[in-house]
Amino acid sequence: MSHLRLRAGIAAGRLSARLIRLIAAGGATTMPGRVAAAVDPQILARLGRRLSQGSVLITGTNGKTTTARLLSAVLERAGRGVVANRAGANLPSGIVSALVRAGTLSGRIVGDVGVFEVDEAALPLVTEPLRPRLLVLGNLFRDQLDRYGEIDLVADRWRAALAHLDGGTVIYNADDPLVSDVGRTHPAGRPFGIEHPGLSKATLEHAADGRYCYRCGVPYSYSAVHLAHLGTYRCPRCGTARPSPEVAAESVQLRGAAGGTFTLRAPTASVLIQSSLPGLYNVYNVLAAATAALALGASLEDVAATVEEFRPAFGRGEEILIEGHRVVMLLAKNPAGFNEVLRTVTAAGEPLVGVIAINDHIADGRDISWLWDVDFELLAGRCRAVVLSGLRAPEMAVRLKYAGLDGAAVEVEPDLERALRIGLRRLAGGETLYVMPTYTAMLGLRAALARRGLVRASWED
């Protein structure tokens, strides 16, 4: 009986996917899952059990999509069949949709292992039915307070999710005290982190979160800060300190938007990683994916070769060629992420030509007060032209004025496509246009570029 229901659920989900693609030309990344779950409420648990090598869940505020894509690529290189929710549809419905897409009408799954990114607030809803083999906890930053609520509440949900893990392993970021406070409570925890003293910044950024010891409530003291509140920390009262990472990045060399290199140190051996993913935040993404891949039996060579070939995609450092100009799109959706993007685009030291596109839809966070927690002061005196776009472009203009930017370098054009065109016109020969959009602004820009055949639609990626 349950098998019949499962097959009916898969059939209904697949049919809805075909209909959606037929009538709406959309990606059908969540609706098939909703339809399938309506037919069989247990479908996530049932389909998950049909993956012979189980599932990996990846969560965290920033870097979920890139980490999941990296891990999928390493596992595919190692010969595994991967089922993944590639388009960032990271609620339970999106994961069911991915499984339904990989399901046959006889109730089988074509694939060995699931690699799913999961919305940080929805984690327990997925761990409970799916019982993942690996759980990857990336980072916790202040993000969308109107939707997620306080950052401590998200950490509490993760604690609840660990209880569903029977026998699984937790891979977590040692450098993030909020994440470590969760990860260290699990008996099978594998921390990763950056071991590179010279990289440290002098002080915590304004937007830093989670600076208080979970046990004592006193501020952690830091001997090194890598980004936001990530670094080497210790509680002066109870002595709780950053766990020593099992997998670490050493000798990190960053080359602005062009990527970077580092030595990946695993318990038994090390390998040189050459990456075209920009910024320190992507070093963390590679570390998270590598630690998970190694835990699943992939080799260091698989990891290194995959990362070297990997190209940023879907707005996360994605390079697009438009009329002979190089355009780099860097998704920026919260203070910690935006600060890293700003560091990346100013690293080269050349005057910046950029587009900043701020929307306030639900997926962006309707509350845009976070713009004032971003260190836009970094851009003062470093911009030749900035075009502000999106629904909240006027507010962004005020933000840049108070950050001390020269008003003559700033233009406001709420329409995304027109703003992009203005940005391209401001380029001198050989310059790169940096586009920094919030989530739905990124989707809007990519959709416009897809219509012109310049990028592939997100669901085809």
Add this chain to the structure above:
Amino acid sequence: MAGRTTMRLRVCHLYPDLLNLYGDRGNIMTLTRRAAWRGIAVEVTEVGLGEALRPEAHDLFFIGGGEDRQQVLAAADLRAGTGGALRDAVEDGAVLLAVCGGYQLMGHAYLPAEGEPLRGIGLLDLETRHPGKGRRRLIGNLIIRCSGEIGGRCGGEIGGRCGGETLVGFENHGGRTTLGPSARPLGRVERGGGNNGEDRTEGAVYRHAYGTYLHGPLLPKNPWLADHLIAAALRRTHGEVTLAPLDDRLERAAHEAALRRFGR
């Protein structure tokens, strides 16, 4: 007139490490930039947990909002002495802006859905009660119209066109605040929840102390209020003050864009 003698704006930012949830530092940036653009010398003093507050050392106090854990720490510190100094300063004519969690702490008490009440400092005559876990938080864009005394006076003071008498911002709070007889509301809700989602009041005013749920942050896109606070703070030590008008086209555009997008 600014520039004739150098005036000094003495700002105190309370608990900047603890209560900084919603871009609150944008309020400080707005106060300091708008004073500096007029040739007014600005000093910003940060006062954190366990540090003594001297009521006569500052003319404009700011306190923002934080998460529950941080708010409990701030409440204890306020009760230990800082709150008394803050009350003295306000009685002496100093200006206070308290936003969201900081606003709640200025009242008599915060009564959570479960657990012990959190005592405030009673600077503003109000009480905040959480209606229970099942009740929705008041989250969303908030537009209020200020009473004539606040909004109206500003137009004369800064001499130029100001953003009008509306304030725009964002609110995100579970607690419902009820005003007592000696607190006046800051304004009347045109869109959003305000103090409690029922009586259409928003915020509270007592002397030159202003409490509100409006973040976003509040001052950058409501420059008339920023100037109102600056002028009131300067008056405490410099007597009658007229602020030179600034080019507020961008600020007004942001204000009006929010009105258009979220107003009725």
